Amino acid sequence: MPDTSATSGRTIPVPEVRMVHPWRRMRYNTSTARLRAEDSQEMLHRAAGNVRFIIFSRQRSASTTFVGLLNLHPNITCRWESFSNSFTAEKMRAYLGFSNRSEQHEHIPEFMSRFWNACPTRACGFKILHAQVRHPCG
Numbered sequence: 001m002p003d004t005s006a007t008s009g010r011t012i013p014v015p016e017v018r019m020v021h022p023w024r025r026m027r028y029n030t031s032t033a034r035l036r037a038e039d040s041q042e043m044l045h046r047a048a049g050n051v052r053f054i055i056f057s058r059q060r061s062a063s064t065t066f067v068g069l070l071n072l073h074p075n076i077t078c079r080w081e082s083f084s085n086s087f088t089a090e091k092m093r094a095y096l097g098f099s100n101r102s103e104q105h106e107h108i109p110e111f112m113s114r115f116w117n118a119c120p121t122r123a124c125g126f127k128i129l130h131a132q133v134r135h136p137c138g
Contacts, residue, residue, distance in 0.1 A: 049122075050116065050119055050121075050122060050123065050124055051122060051123035051124070052116050052123075052124060052125060053078075053123065053124075053125035054125055054126060054127075054128060055067065055078070055125065055126070055127040055128070056128060056130070057127055057128070057129055057130075058129065058130060059129060059131075063127050063129075064080065064127075066127075067079075067080055067127050073123075074121070075121050075122040075123055076121055076122070076123045076124070077119055077120060077121040077123070077124045077125075078124070078125050078126060078127065079092065079115075079125070079126035079127070080126070080127055081126070081127055081128060081129060081132060082115065082126040082127075082128070083101070083104065083105075083128050083132040083133070084129075084132055085101060089101075092115075093111075095118070096111060096114040096115060096118065097114065098111060
């Protein structure tokens with residue numbers, strides 16, 4: 001039951017705040033690291049109307065706090081630094097069928113397509129830092 005606050009003699013319901021972790025929303029299991037073919041058609045149909053976004057950021061800019069706030073919304077899933085060397089980024093790459101970060105960088109359009117097709121919510125995106133982006137010529 002949500003808390004209530006009294007304002008000007010009226011009682012206004014205050015919604016319950018809960019933290020949702022995006023890696024728990026995007027269901028994946030390291031033992032079954034690849035998408036199943038029957039799942040992909042369902043994901044494509046669901047992803048057709050989704051909002052897609054990327055947060056370009058710098059270090060020490062409160063972007064992690066911003067991502068956390070976005071994940072409080074029930075219709076938004078936002079991943080942290082999907083192009084980093086972190087453990088959670090490695091798990092996401094494995095789930096989407098990429099063996100390592102270099103393979104992910106070589107096939108960015110395919111990675112992005114698989115990432116957005118696997119999104120369980122209406123809006124889906126991720127954060128990327130400028131140091132995680134490689135120039136295509138080197």
